[in-house]
Amino acid sequence: MMKDVITIGDAMIAFSPSSTGPLKFVQSFERRIGGAELNVAIGCARLGLSSGWISRLGKDEFGQHIKTFARGEGIDTTEVGLVEGYATSLLFKELMASGAGRTLYYRKPSPTETLTPDDLKPDYFKQAKILHLTGIFPALSQMNVEVTKRAIKLAKEHGVKIAFDPNIRLRLWSKEEARQTLFPLLKDVDILLAGDDELELLLGTSSHDEVIKQTVEMGIEYTIIKRGENGSIGHYNGETLKANPVLAAKVVDTVGAGDGFDAGFLYGYLQGWSLEKMLLFANTIGSMVVEVIGDNEGLPYLEEVQARLGEIERIER
Numbered sequence: 001m002m003k004d005v006i007t008i009g010d011a012m013i014a015f016s017p018s019s020t021g022p023l024k025f026v027q028s029f030e031r032r033i034g035g036a037e038l039n040v041a042i043g044c045a046r047l048g049l050s051s052g053w054i055s056r057l058g059k060d061e062f063g064q065h066i067k068t069f070a071r072g073e074g075i076d077t078t079e080v081g082l083v084e085g086y087a088t089s090l091l092f093k094e095l096m097a098s099g100a101g102r103t104l105y106y107r108k109p110s111p112t113e114t115l116t117p118d119d120l121k122p123d124y125f126k127q128a129k130i131l132h133l134t135g136i137f138p139a140l141s142q143m144n145v146e147v148t149k150r151a152i153k154l155a156k157e158h159g160v161k162i163a164f165d166p167n168i169r170l171r172l173w174s175k176e177e178a179r180q181t182l183f184p185l186l187k188d189v190d191i192l193l194a195g196d197d198e199l200e201l202l203l204g205t206s207s208h209d210e211v212i213k214q215t216v217e218m219g220i221e222y223t224i225i226k227r228g229e230n231g232s233i234g235h236y237n238g239e240t241l242k243a244n245p246v247l248a249a250k251v252v253d254t255v256g257a258g259d260g261f262d263a264g265f266l267y268g269y270l271q272g273w274s275l276e277k278m279l280l281f282a283n284t285i286g287s288m289v290v291e292v293i294g295d296n297e298g299l300p301y302l303e304e305v306q307a308r309l310g311e312i313e314r315i316e317r
């Protein structure tokens with residue numbers, strides 16, 4: 001079956017503290033699900049795209065829960081294996097009263113490290129339109145870097161577009177390691193979805209003009225710069241557009257906005273929309289995600305985005 005978007009990545013149980021303050025004094029947590037690539041797959045599925053997720057989880061209660069959850073979202077999980085002897089990755093969030101926070105990972109080793117390049121099935125790639133990759137999966141192990149390279153090769157061989165979000169998490173690797181691993185991948189990317197700080201780390205410049213010049217020279221078709229509460233900037237085919245942010249009713253949790261934005265952008269790309277329309281749509285989704293607690297709970301369904309954009313009427317009662 002043809003898939004719109006396939007992605008590869010780790011997922012984890014994310015524990016959010018029920019109270020603020022140092023983690024050692026937090027007594028209870030809410031159990032949620034995180035994982036950037038899975039978030040994008042969920043975002044795509046809620047917009048009505050068919051998505052597939054390649055992963056490995058622990059063969060444990062949490063792994064079964066995440067796989068069932070993904071399946072419930074309508075994601076194809078045939079390439080998600082549960083690995084004996086590995087624990088599903090965990091993430092704990094710490095939240096201070098000031099609003100500052102920390103992320104603590106318990107994912108060494110991650111079950112995804114058991115994936116090898118040979119586990120990637122050419123047929124799975126042949127049937128996809130877009131392969132979405134991020135910098136989190138290759139940050140987890142050297143084998144994951146090899147798997148990423150193989151995925152890129154398979155995508156290229158089968159005419160699958162490659163979308164890439166660097167998602168640089170400095171709790172997983174150093175700036176230098178991230179740059180050395182991710183920079184060489186950029187030349188194969190068709191759609192780059194990145195933040196200002198990530199572009200500066202990868203390309204050594206904070207100038208948008210310079211970023212665009214470099215990415216165009218590399219052959220990247222779409223360069224999209226995500227700018228949090230400042231909206232986004234996009235470049236395609238000689239045209240650079242700045243898209244104003246969409247006002248969020250109330251910002252309660254910014255994590256996952258970038259993943260929602262990516263899903264929205266890929267949706268627009270697959271519809272063949274103009275750059276302007278894609279950025280507005282993706283910004284709208286980003287602003288909707290920050291209104292909801294959790295990494296993927298706020299990812300909207302297509303009708304919800306259309307209602308927010310004023311394209312359809314939302315009947316409340």
Ligand SMILES: Nc1ncnc2c1ncn2[C@@H]1O[C@H](COP(=O)(O)OP(=O)(O)OP(=O)(O)O)[C@@H](O)[C@H]1O
Pocket residue numbers: 167194195225226227228229230231232245246247248251254255256257258259261282283284285286287290
């Ligand atoms: N506070 C906000 N208000 C309105 N829109 C927002 C806000 N934060 C994010 N967005 C929207 O979501 C998009 C993506 O957010 P952001 O730039 O934070 O991505 P990111 O850094 O990739 O996030 P992530 O933490 O998920 O990796 C922004 O380009 C913007 O359109």
Ligand SMILES: O=C(O)C(=O)C[C@H](O)[C@H](O)CO
Pocket residue numbers: 033034035036037039091136169255256258259295
């Ligand atoms: O931080 C990670 O590795 C995650 O994948 C957890 C979050 O869901 C992700 O960062 C959100 O983009």
